[in-house]
Amino acid sequence: MESALYYVTIALGVSIVVNLILKRLGISQIIGYIMTGVMVAYAFDLRHMADSHTLEMIAEFGVVFLMFTIGLEVSLQRLATMKTDVFFNGALQVILSAAIFFAISYGVFGISLETALITSMALSLSSTAVVLSYLKSTKEIVRPYGQKSTGILIFQDIAVIPILLLIGFLSSNGEDIGDVLLQTSISAVLIVGLLFIVGKRAMTWLLHFASSSEVDEFFMGSVLVIVVGASLFAHAFGFTYSLGAFVAGMIIAETRYHHKVESDIAPFKDLLLGTFFVTVGMKIDLGLFVSNFAQIAAILLAILAIKAIVIFGVVRIYSKAKIAFKTAIALSQVGEFSFAIFALAGNYDL
Numbered sequence: 001m002e003s004a005l006y007y008v009t010i011a012l013g014v015s016i017v018v019n020l021i022l023k024r025l026g027i028s029q030i031i032g033y034i035m036t037g038v039m040v041a042y043a044f045d046l047r048h049m050a051d052s053h054t055l056e057m058i059a060e061f062g063v064v065f066l067m068f069t070i071g072l073e074v075s076l077q078r079l080a081t082m083k084t085d086v087f088f089n090g091a092l093q094v095i096l097s098a099a100i101f102f103a104i105s106y107g108v109f110g111i112s113l114e115t116a117l118i119t120s121m122a123l124s125l126s127s128t129a130v131v132l133s134y135l136k137s138t139k140e141i142v143r144p145y146g147q148k149s150t151g152i153l154i155f156q157d158i159a160v161i162p163i164l165l166l167i168g169f170l171s172s173n174g175e176d177i178g179d180v181l182l183q184t185s186i187s188a189v190l191i192v193g194l195l196f197i198v199g200k201r202a203m204t205w206l207l208h209f210a211s212s213s214e215v216d217e218f219f220m221g222s223v224l225v226i227v228v229g230a231s232l233f234a235h236a237f238g239f240t241y242s243l244g245a246f247v248a249g250m251i252i253a254e255t256r257y258h259h260k261v262e263s264d265i266a267p268f269k270d271l272l273l274g275t276f277f278v279t280v281g282m283k284i285d286l287g288l289f290v291s292n293f294a295q296i297a298a299i300l301l302a303i304l305a306i307k308a309i310v311i312f313g314v315v316r317i318y319s320k321a322k323i324a325f326k327t328a329i330a331l332s333q334v335g336e337f338s339f340a341i342f343a344l345a346g347n348y349d350l
Contacts, residue, residue, distance in 0.1 A: 230244035
């Protein structure tokens with residue numbers, strides 16, 4: 001534990017310097033964290049530490065806090081006002097992209113069925129962290145293409161939950177499909193029901209009590225208790241920590257404490273998520289990257305082109321070509337949750 005914290009401290013120190021440089025170049029801090037992981041792993045010969053259980057737990061809670069903040073953005077009222085962008089554009093984009101990537105992975109590259117399925121779904125997602133940060137900083141989130149992009153990203157974030165559940169299902173070691181699906185469905189309904197019915201009252205009361213005390217530490221502590229408590233509750237039923245955090249975020253999004261919670265939780269989310277991307281960087285094999293650079297570059301360009309064409313076609317159904325084109329360019333990359341999906345699938349030996 002001490003050695004893990006020692007290396008995390010070193011990595012965070014290095015990441016500060018790297019991200020300060022990249023910020024001047026207008027490059028996302030996610031790239032900075034991944035570069036930090038590569039630098040630390042090779043400079044201190046720590047590639048074996050990437051599989052440390054302690055680091056994995058710290059990194060996983062970075063994803064938990066990211067899912068919580070996403071839940072804060074996905075209130076039921078907002079979903080109702082953006083239903084076309086979210087449920088039509090978003091669903092169609094994910095389904096079409098995943099289908100094309102699955103056909104290529106399974107049919108062209110000959111990847112196994114399970115791996116092709118996970119890969120195709122992971123590649124259909126775009127980067128919420130990068131795109132929304134850019135749209136908010138440039139104030140283009142209020143423009144038509146910004147709204148379209150946000151709607152599709154919201155659906156992609158919601159789609160992460162069934163993808164993570166599917167990974168758990170694929171790792172069920174030959175259990176009967178019907179039994180696993182039935183058990184999963186009952187548990188999911190029970191978790192969401194309890195969190196929305198009982199948890200909502202408890203969360204609202206706790207935030208009200210903490211807010212009325214006018215002590216910032218109490219309010220921040222209450223938020224941490226809610227996030228971690230909901231995550232542990234979901235995990236106790238066999239689901240990922242992220243599911244509980246996402247539902248908790250949706251519940252708080254319906255309260256008047258939404259904006260305060262979002263601003264207070266941001267530093268924790270960014271710090272822990274940074275640790276997650278550092279561990280991703282620690283797993284990168286530079287030798288493999290260099291020796292296969294041409295193939296990697298070709299696959300990258302193919303993915304960007306396929307996603308851009310799919311998104312342009314989907315958005316063009318109800319929007320002008322200019323809006324569809326800008327949305328396609330904005331969302332053509334692959335998102336940070338793809339790393340989380342691959343990492344979880346790797347932990348299950350899929």
